[in-house]
Amino acid sequence: MVNGWPHLSGTVDSVFLFITVISVILLVGITGVMVYFVVKYNRKRNPSPKDIEGNLLLEILWTVIPTILVLAIFYYGWEGFKFMRKVPENAMPVKVTARQFSWSFEYSNGRKSDVLRVPVKKPVKLTITSADVIHSLYIPAFRAKEDAVPGMETYLWFLPDETGTYDLFCTEYCGAGHASMITKVEVVPEGEFEEWYRGEARETERDKGLRLLQEKGCLGCHSTDGSKKIGPTFKGLFGRQVTVLTDGKARTITTDEGYISRAILEPQADVVKDYPPVMPKVQVSQDELKTIIGYLKELK
Ligand code: CUA
Secondary structure (H helix, E strand, C coil), X not given: CECCECCHHHHHHHHHXXXXXXXXXXXXXXXXXXXXXXXXCCCCCCCCCCCCCCCHHHHHHHHHHHHHHHHHXXXXXXXXXXXXXXXXXXXXXXXXXXXXXXXXXXXXXXCEECCEEEECCCCEEEEEEECCCCEEXXXXXXXXXXXXCECCCEEEEECCCCCXXXXXXXXXXXXXXXXXXXXXXXXECHHXXXXXXXXXXXXXHHHHHHHHHHHCCHHHCCCCCCCCCCCCCCCCCCCCEEEEEECCEEEEEECCHHHHHHHHHCCCCEEECCXXXXXXXXXXXXXXXXXXXXXHHHCC
């Protein structure tokens, strides 16, 4: 218990354990009886089979006992489900947007991040939506999982009771970059969280460029260190010769400001050869576009 709230993982795990114990008892019991009967009623011992009439007691037992078991499973599952759907009043709200192929998190004060940073021992409520297709947000450590559906808001809550870094990833196949749709939950002491939450001060133009690339989800598919992901790397992008397919025809061009802004605003116009044409349209203002291009120019 933390702040009067039992662990969410405890609720899920106890239902899981309950079902597992019942399954193991049934498996061992049924297999045991089966083996016993195979030996006992072997044809060598019973050359002529006997007819067995009905047995009222047995029939009642094998109806009543399984009924009680499945109702118990339902009851525990239902209690756990109700608990998971009932968000504590003091939960910190965070908006989550899933897109191909990244996550972005927005806090009440407008602070955005591509990592879910939260204070320890405080319940967090995630309001989840998707910018394109159906994704599913999953944080195994907190037993938290909920679909991200375009045009709709879903939610979940969890209570991180220890500081640390936990995996958060997409668990609904959503396209070529599904496997790279992974980020972290960083659970930090409250003071550290507050400082970060109020931060973003004195940001250089370069920091801002990188932050925009994170917030817009670009870094889900493009690296800044030269490594190959779903899309080409951003490193050394500017002024490079690339072969692109325009209306299915290959042509070689030099990447300049015009090319980069077209690649962001109309990603399907020129698709870099040997890469899948999966890039979504990105919403950016003219200022943001300028900052991003400035950042990419410097990324050598
Ligand atoms: Cu998003 Cu899989």
